[in-house]
Amino acid sequence: MHRRRGLRYLRVVVSDPTRVYLKVPYRVSEATALEFLRQQGAWVLQAMARLPVPEPLVDFLARQGWVSGGGRSWKVVLGERGGRAGFIQEEANGILHIRTNPALPIERQLLRVLREFAAAVIPPRVFALAEPHGLRPTKITVRDQRRRWGACTNRSTLSLNWRLILLPPALHDHILFHELAHLRHLDHSVAFWNFLQELDPQTRRHDRALTRISSGLMGLGT
16 A cells, blocks of 8 residues: 555556555545455456466576676576575676575575675666766665666665666666666756767667566566
8 A cells, every 4th residue: 555645546556466556645544445445356356367477587587597787797507505595796707606495485585686686786887887977876775666677866866676687788777877867857858868868879779678678577576
């Protein structure tokens, strides 16, 4: 349940087969909101049934075979070991070794390890791309957004989706450039797009590529 000022009507959003969001105007009571959700039950079930089931991370990694970070691709090599799951980067060969505990559910372990890898590689890459252009984010967080790749606040805080590591390096960097451009232009004005074009001359091509693949990637790890 999400309460929002300025929202006029109750709204149910089905974003994936496992989650339902109830958006509630600030002054509507919890009891009224839950009754509204109960009345929408049949529609919610139908909407969830129509959505594609997200691909398991283990299948995605086996199929794609790589993740991105630091402006490069990393070949993913899956293995097993006892104890806590983790990763090791083999810098010279561009290999990311991921080891999971065979006694525990692999999907949950992969999600945690990939998020840890994302938290390790995304912030340094942001600063590396920002510095030549005099851009200075005050804080960078790596989170689990379900509907966006990133966000920038008026305090120059960047919030980035861990799934960036599932994108090719050029698209990964394009998202970072997009959010960095908001440090200078917080809106999506002509000035913003012109500045983003300076940062990433392939902006239009990258935007088209993201449109084609974003929906499939956003469901991973849910």
